[in-house]
Amino acid sequence: MDEVREKMKNFLINSDTSGIELGAFLANRFPAPYAPYVVCLPPVIGTRKTVLLLLLLPLLLFLGALFTTPIGRRVPLLATLFANEDCILTMPSQLQKAFRPPESCGFCRSVHGTVPRLANVDPAEFARDYAYRGGPVIVTDATTNWTAMERFDYWFFKRVYETHGDGPKAERCQFFPYQTGLRDIREALSLPEPRVRYEPGTKPWYFGWSNCDPAIVRVLREHYQRPYFLPRDAENSAIDWVDNVRLPSWQSQLKGAKEWILAPPPECLYQCEFLSVTVHTGETIVLDTNKWYHKTNVLPGPISITVGAEYD
Incomplete structure (x- = not known):
């Protein structure tokens, strides 16, 4: 068992090369005019309001991507945002492995x-x-x-x-x-x-x-x-x-x-x-x-x- 664990550790299968953290994802894909949708949370609010804001954040981001229009022309922001992603929301790599159907070997x-x-x-x-x-x-x-x-x-x-x-x-x-x-x-x-x-x-x-x-x-x-x-x-x-x-x-x-x-x-x-x-x-x-x-x-x-x- 120890030998198998060592092999798996050396193989580095737990490294995630296909996903990046949400903050970096948004920072890389939202142009400057849209930054407030990501960073503008009040500095001092109650716990209940904080939880509510965090729950609403994905909806706000989605609506912002759909309906925000820069001055002078409309940009398909949602298409640009997710152009290089397989999914809008990506399951963490460890959960992907957990729910993967078993192979027959x-x-x-x-x-x-x-x-x-x-x-x-x-x-x-x-x-x-x-x-x-x-x-x-x-x-x-x-x-x-x-x-x-x-x-x-x-x-x-x-x-x-x-x-x-x-x-x-x-x-x-x-x-x-x-x-x-x-x-x-x-x-x-x-x-x-x-x-x-x-x-x-x-x-x-x-x-x-x-x-x-x-x-x-x-x-x-x-x-x-x-x-x-x-x-x-x-x-x-x-x-x-x-x-x-x-x-x-x-x-x-x-x-x-x-x-x-x-x-x-x-x-x-x-x-x-x-x-x-x-x-x-x-x-x-x-x-x-x-x-x-x-x-x-x-x-x-x-x-x-x-x-x-x-x-x-």
């Missing part, structure tokens, strides 16, 4: 030691043996003919966004700042060049972008295709993503290398193993991240760039 019981690496795999074979079993599995040759391997870099994405990303759809695509402090994709693609190059003294950066803009999708997919090994009857998501998915998914390592550390859910700790695997440039990892607890470490060397999508 069959997806991980047969995985021992190493993650399978495949090449030139037939889609029918992949569908039968790997596609829907939860993974993980690595396909080493899926990106062989992709021009994304050479073309995709920070500056490429910056040019694409500056050319096609000024529409409302691009602004509302989900953005994953993780813990970098970046507010949106526009800010992420406006970093000073020394920081982009990770020069000494600059802050590290790491972000994900779930692109949902059709114009940008067309540009990106000129440089990569649906992985050849996916089952022919599988539907590929129209959204390009990096994380936060609901179905089995693939992720191709276009540049750099990334270590994946996978842990079974708590109910499977005595039946399944912890896994560690490195995905190298040009390789594609396939797994169901709804079943595996996972974290990734970008390894020293070139910047890490990945692209992926869900499939069903």
Whole structure:
């Protein structure tokens, strides 16, 4: 039991990278004219009134987001406020884990030691043996003919966004700042060049972008295709993503290398193993991240760039 607890502690599954505190959430998303909705509570009031105000605060924020109109033009503030959130109110991460339905453990019981690496795999074979079993599995040759391997870099994405990303759809695509402090994709693609190059003294950066803009999708997919090994009857998501998915998914390592550390859910700790695997440039990892607890470490060397999508 102590060994299992130590593994879970080292794995850091209790860290919350998808949520931020309410105060920071509101401060980051309300422009200055709306700050009073957040901060204007009387300094000295009775306990009963304090409780009442706290109970009414979510309603006031919601109404303010719906009906407040800045001078000169109306801004869809509610859409802007929650553009990068899956839910208006997010359940704390520990409660999410508590109410998660238990897994049967069959997806991980047969995985021992190493993650399978495949090449030139037939889609029918992949569908039968790997596609829907939860993974993980690595396909080493899926990106062989992709021009994304050479073309995709920070500056490429910056040019694409500056050319096609000024529409409302691009602004509302989900953005994953993780813990970098970046507010949106526009800010992420406006970093000073020394920081982009990770020069000494600059802050590290790491972000994900779930692109949902059709114009940008067309540009990106000129440089990569649906992985050849996916089952022919599988539907590929129209959204390009990096994380936060609901179905089995693939992720191709276009540049750099990334270590994946996978842990079974708590109910499977005595039946399944912890896994560690490195995905190298040009390789594609396939797994169901709804079943595996996972974290990734970008390894020293070139910047890490990945692209992926869900499939069903």
